[in-house]
Amino acid sequence: MFTKKARLWVIGIAILLLGWTIIQQVYEISGVIIIGIGLLIWGYFREGTVIMAARAFHAKNYDEAEVLLKEIEDPDRLGKHRRGFYEFIYGNLELHRHNYDEAEKHFQIASKFPLRNQNDKAIVLVHLANINLRKKDVERARAYVEMAKTFKISLRVKNIIEKIETEIKKA
Template sequence: MNTKIRLIIIALAVILLAYCLVSGYFYACVYVLGLIGYMVWSQYRDGTVFLATQAFHKQDYDKTKNLLSEIKNPDHLRKGRRNFYEFMMGNIALKEDRIDEAEYHFQLASRLPWRKDYEKAMVLINLANINLRKKEYERTEAYLSVADKLALTERQKDIVQKIKKEIEKYK
């Protein structure tokens, strides 16, 4: 859910809570308060990352950027959401040619826990690509060596090999 939908649900729940209090349905008040609490909690801990992820997979980067901009403080996100937030922000910054900002977001994402090795490998490959652009070959090799220790997909292995060939050209 995006922020507007959550606010509408909270407003409706407050109206329902007032009705339950006036009518004497005190047990229903507990459920309504629980709903309000969950909406507030999910806004701070999950934000709009899930919707942004769906838009990102559809390569709708403008929608992804708008959904991620609704998150006021990414430090409040759960680790399972923060890693995807940073990854998508890094990719958006890369698309907009803001290399230093992209590197910042990818470095944050690399320090967060990932469920699958290939997910973390994508972050490391992006960092290697950024450092290859900046002609910092030692850092590029360091990121690739960490990525090689992970279980990579065939596509990722090909990308790593291409980056290594590029490094060899400049040595």
Template sequence: MFTPFTRILLIIGGIAMAIYLYTKSEYIAMAMSLFSALLFIYGYYKYGTVYIAFQELKKGKFDKVEKLVSKIKNPATLSKGQKSYYHFIQGAITANNNEWEKSYTEFSKALNIGLRTKNDTSIVLLNLANIEFERKNFEQAKEFIRKVREFDLKPTVELDVNKLEKEINAVQS
């Protein structure tokens, strides 16, 4: 939820507050202040900037998304849920750059780890179908579309699925 810079400022603030409270012999308040600083450190490693990057991805701001994701130095330390969205975001970035192989790998990782919502899962499957379409593997693309249709789709996803299906049928005709 916070950028690394904001987290660092909050950590420094928490430690500074703890030092001040120590000088005033407010040990319980000092402990609470140190605990809050530790929570920000924990959040830095377990959540990174994935949430902010995902929100920017929804807006289509790929340059900002790339900057935010690049601030995650060690994705292996992310929590399971954040790791799946990290791979989702990486897949979207690489798909935007037409790097189909890497994009396919990243979206597959996100799918294997598991996403929080069925809508996000359907979006990943739709992206995988689109990648297979770009790679001219139409049967696999149709298989992914079949899997997407198993979900209760939102109207925008439904439109994209129908559009991709028409494109596949047009190419195969």
């Protein structure tokens, strides 16, 4: 869980240490340092700053969360669990900005990836239902609600689904 800048600093220090261990002919430690550098590089592409962005988002620091998400240059390289969470957070950021088309796009992508649990998957579908209800697309909203009901969900999400269903009946 490093930012790009922090990773570069750690890799720079590790390269200096690597040079020193090679000069001292301590090749076992050199091997460990090389593995550490490899893991830092691998983590940059597969993990990114998604967890740090999630922490910032939960702390309601939306600008920092967006900066951390934008640090990920190619979200397609993220691991499938991280990619779903990336899209989930980005969708929530766009929803917070009332940018419903972008939010829908990110939530649709998030629905295709695994998330932490079934409740999170249902929340994505509830967001999609809510967005489509705002767009007056009642059939899509109903379909998303029906999909969300198939998951193991918390009482809070059940209450939200019930509210959406009453809004669908009104429309």
